[in-house]
Amino acid sequence: MEVNFIVRFLNWLASFEPKALVLAASALGTGLAMIAGIGPGIGQGYAAGKGTEMVSRRPKIQASVIRTMLLGQAVAETTGIYALIIALILLFANPLLNLL
Amino acid sequence: MDGGFGPTVVFEVAGIQVTETVTVTWFIMAVLIIFSILVTRNLKKVPGPVQSIVETVVEAVNNLTAQTMGDDKMGFAPYMGTLLIFLAIANLIGLLGMRPPTADVNTTMSLAIITFVLIHINGARSKGIGGYLKSFAEPLPPLLPLNIIGELANPISLGFRLFGNIVGGLVIMSLVYGGLASMSTALLGPSAPPILSAGVPAVLHVYFDMFSGVLQSFIFTMLTMVYIAMAMD
Numbered sequence A: 001m002e003v004n005f006i007v008r009f010l011n012w013l014a015s016f017e018p019k020a021l022v023l024a025a026s027a028l029g030t031g032l033a034m035i036a037g038i039g040p041g042i043g044q045g046y047a048a049g050k051g052t053e054m055v056s057r058r059p060k061i062q063a064s065v066i067r068t069m070l071l072g073q074a075v076a077e078t079t080g081i082y083a084l085i086i087a088l089i090l091l092f093a094n095p096l097l098n099l100l
Numbered sequence B: 001m002d003g004g005f006g007p008t009v010v011f012e013v014a015g016i017q018v019t020e021t022v023t024v025t026w027f028i029m030a031v032l033i034i035f036s037i038l039v040t041r042n043l044k045k046v047p048g049p050v051q052s053i054v055e056t057v058v059e060a061v062n063n064l065t066a067q068t069m070g071d072d073k074m075g076f077a078p079y080m081g082t083l084l085i086f087l088a089i090a091n092l093i094g095l096l097g098m099r100p101p102t103a104d105v106n107t108t109m110s111l112a113i114i115t116f117v118l119i120h121i122n123g124a125r126s127k128g129i130g131g132y133l134k135s136f137a138e139p140l141p142p143l144l145p146l147n148i149i150g151e152l153a154n155p156i157s158l159g160f161r162l163f164g165n166i167v168g169g170l171v172i173m174s175l176v177y178g179g180l181a182s183m184s185t186a187l188l189g190p191s192a193p194p195i196l197s198a199g200v201p202a203v204l205h206v207y208f209d210m211f212s213g214v215l216q217s218f219i220f221t222m223l224t225m226v227y228i229a230m231a232m233d
Helices: A002-014 A018-057 A059-076 A078-092 B020-039 B049-069 B071-096 B105-137 B141-188 B202-232
Strands: B009-013 B016-019
Touching (some): A018 A078, A078 B141, B016 B020, B020 B049, B020 B071, B049 B071, B049 B202, B071 B141, B141 B202
Antiparallel strands (some): B009 B016
16 A cells, blocks of 8 residues: 555656756755754854843953854854855756756 | 856956956956055155044054954954955945855855965964974874864855855845835836835845945954964964
8 A cells, every 4th residue: 555655656756847856856955955044043143142141241341252252153154054055056056957 | 057146247258258256356456456546645644534544444454453363463464454345345335236246156265265275374384384284183183084174164164154145145135126026016017117126125235235244254354364363373
């Protein structure tokens, strides 16, 4: 029964044009790749919260606290930027289409 | 990449395609060079209004370099100042309707490669060749491949961070403009001009072009300074 279902699903997939399938899967992959945006969001928010805490505790060192915070946030952003690059490649310069 | 977000080719010289990125970069370079020559042509002991502004900028860059890299590495201040001003203008030029050169991965990666070369040459110079090579095997020799991969990942993440931020803003802005244009045709009929896209995206321009652009140029410069200072100490 289950094998039958899988075969039916694969037959259903094969009824589409291969290019359309690859494009649809790339669009899904783009969305899935951007889930990585959660991580930098949490990390940057945590850094910003700690920075605010420190500034409210010692307002005199505000400038250096904010500079360090921005630097740390920029480094924390790296994984999100990688995800964005993957998403942009899948959307605009799809390498998978050339394999067809 | 037709229909993508890539820069358009302006003209072609002997088979070499000259894109918008290159022409806008030339424009920025010309503006910077002419401005520098005009401003520093006759410097006075008692500064006039223009000279005071320029002196403030130079002093801010010098202070930033001294604080971040230490007083013994003040020789990097001119490069860092140029980098900061070039990147800030390059990111802000989207406001004038030109395509930011930093929205092309070639620009950002070449700047990142300059940083990479500076890191390693200055690291080798200040530590000596032996100490420089030994720093890859620290804290433990088995970590050598990890250290090498980490060093190679530095310029890639540096270049892609700037590129990703600017291009992300560009893509979102073009999506918003397209959406507003089709919304105004849906509201006012097919022949109406896209009046909704005048004024509404201003808030987004303030964030993506002004705030994010200036912040990213500052971060690129700061990270360059921190990496070089870390490699030299």
